[in-house]
Amino acid sequence: SAVISQKPSRDICQRGTSLTIQCQVDSQVTMMFWYRQQPGQSLTLIATANQGSEATYESGFVIDKFPISRPNLTFSTLTVSNMSPEDSSIYLCSVEDLPGISTDTQYFGPGTRLTVL
Amino acid sequence: ELKVEQNPLFLSMQEGKNYTIYCNYSTTSDRLYWYRQDPGKSLESLFVLLSNGAVKQEGRLMASLDTKARLSTLHITAAVHDLSATYFCAVDREYGNKLVFGAGTILRVKS
Numbered sequence: 001s002a003v004i005s006q007k008p009s010r011d012i013c014q015r016g017t018s019l020t021i022q023c024q025v026d027s028q029v030t031m032m033f034w035y036r037q038q039p040g041q042s043l044t045l046i047a048t049a050n051q052g053s054e055a056t057y058e059s060g061f062v063i064d065k066f067p068i069s070r071p072n073l074t075f076s077t078l079t080v081s082n083m084s085p086e087d088s089s090i091y092l093c094s095v096e097d098l099p100g101i102s103t104d105t106q107y108f109g110p111g112t113r114l115t116v117l
Numbered sequence: 118e119l120k121v122e123q124n125p126l127f128l129s130m131q132e133g134k135n136y137t138i139y140c141n142y143s144t145t146s147d148r149l150y151w152y153r154q155d156p157g158k159s160l161e162s163l164f165v166l167l168s169n170g171a172v173k174q175e176g177r178l179m180a181s182l183d184t185k186a187r188l189s190t191l192h193i194t195a196a197v198h199d200l201s202a203t204y205f206c207a208v209d210r211e212y213g214n215k216l217v218f219g220a221g222t223i224l225r226v227k228s
Contacts, residue, residue, distance in 0.1 A: 108159045110158075
């Protein structure tokens, strides 16, 4: 299984500022995903990040608010821009399983707990 | 639009009892996932169900999938306290690993 790390694990930010969250995977994966889990809620897909192309955003999420980078096959960043208290959530990255030895499982990182004051 | 509904949303069980969590989804999908989340933790993959009639078991948990009914079940046998967690089902929206999650079932097993 893929090992996924995220930085930071948590942060407290002031409204109007931006935070960049990093996701590192220990093996090369084609597709990486960013999810949001608002307090006490389920997970919602923000966007899909493919290396070498623009991220694909889900309905209700826009690039200006959540810019994403995917510079290589093991790394991605999600920026939460111009934050407001409504952005307080856990942000998780996930990856599909490795091609060739796939178990068809999607693995999740440990998450970044963001609090906006 | 794919919708995924779980029930119950909260389940309080006595140790040793059996119970089932249900996951209904609204459109055809090839893959259904069950995850466990402990408080303050990320998601742990429990099962991936890929075909109609698929059944998988791990310890006291057994998951099944009926694609015709668009229904998956997670059956808990002889519950123990360690199973207390939130359980999510998720459905692959378009065979692109774009998961739509249910609301989650908070399970509390009382000794």
